[in-house]
Amino acid sequence: MAASAPVIILLGPPGAGKGTQARMLEEDFGLIQLSTGDLLRAAVAAGTEAGKRAKAVMEAGQLVSDDIVLAILQDRMAQPDVAKGIILDGFPRTAGQAAALDALLSDAGRKVTAAISLEVDDEAMVGRVSGRYTCAGCGEGYHDQFKQPASAGVCDKCGGTAMKRRADDNAETVRERLKAYHAQTAPLIAYYEGRGVLERIDAMGSIAAIRQGLGRIVQGVAA
Ligand code: AMP
Numbered sequence: 001m002a003a004s005a006p007v008i009i010l011l012g013p014p015g016a017g018k019g020t021q022a023r024m025l026e027e028d029f030g031l032i033q034l035s036t037g038d039l040l041r042a043a044v045a046a047g048t049e050a051g052k053r054a055k056a057v058m059e060a061g062q063l064v065s066d067d068i069v070l071a072i073l074q075d076r077m078a079q080p081d082v083a084k085g086i087i088l089d090g091f092p093r094t095a096g097q098a099a100a101l102d103a104l105l106s107d108a109g110r111k112v113t114a115a116i117s118l119e120v121d122d123e124a125m126v127g128r129v130s131g132r133y134t135c136a137g138c139g140e141g142y143h144d145q146f147k148q149p150a151s152a153g154v155c156d157k158c159g160g161t162a163m164k165r166r167a168d169d170n171a172e173t174v175r176e177r178l179k180a181y182h183a184q185t186a187p188l189i190a191y192y193e194g195r196g197v198l199e200r201i202d203a204m205g206s207i208a209a210i211r212q213g214l215g216r217i218v219q220g221v222a223a
Contacts, residue, residue: 005085006222012118013181015125022089036091061176115192118203136162
């Protein structure tokens with residue numbers, strides 16, 4: 001990775017808007033979104049060995065083991081486009097992953113530029129996650145209540161008509177995912193605070209307002 005390429009981490013529970021905002025930062029700053037959830041879902045769909053091991057764990061709302069996640073992430077980080085800089089969405093999620101990321105970056109003469117905590121109310125997250133779906137063609141995100149396409153069932157962005165919902169986006173599994181977040185991932189907020197790279201943003205506002213706030217932070221640290 002180029003020495004000046006920013007490494008931005010988005011931290012926050014399921015439903016905080018990490019994926020939505022990472023896609024927008026990609027558009028706004030030309031960074032590459034790197035979502036371990038997306039990479040794992042692709043591995044499950046492709047039926048790889050890692051995907052087979054991860055499937056049931058993901059459906060139960062628990063965390064996939066560090067060795068599987070790190071192998072998948074390392075493969076992705078070996079591709080040339082990450083030289084533009086990356087936004088990590090859903091990674092790291094454990095202290096072990098954070099340490100492994102530091103080691104991986106330091107081998108490339110890099111370090112974490114900023115870890116941004118998207119701060120939200122847990123209870124609102126169950127409703128946010130349970131109603132969401134995406135365009136199967138381009139990945140644009142929608143929500144039963146908060147963001148319907150202009151024409152029902154037709155993607156605003158690409159015109160596709162196939163929409164999909166994630167197997168783990170139901171109320172019961174979301175509660176498990178929130179528990180996993182608090183037990184294993186939330187401690188990383190203090191870890192990055194101690195390293196002097198933590199930023200916090202109120203993520204209960206509108207998608208546009210959060211995009212603006214994040215844009216200001218990224219501009220400040222990546223300049
Ligand atoms: P996400 O799309 O980020 O909500 O991730 C969906 C599911 O994939 C999670 O509930 C976990 O089961 C798994 N997963 C994604 N990223 C990680 C990670 N960094 N570590 C462990 N499990 C992960």
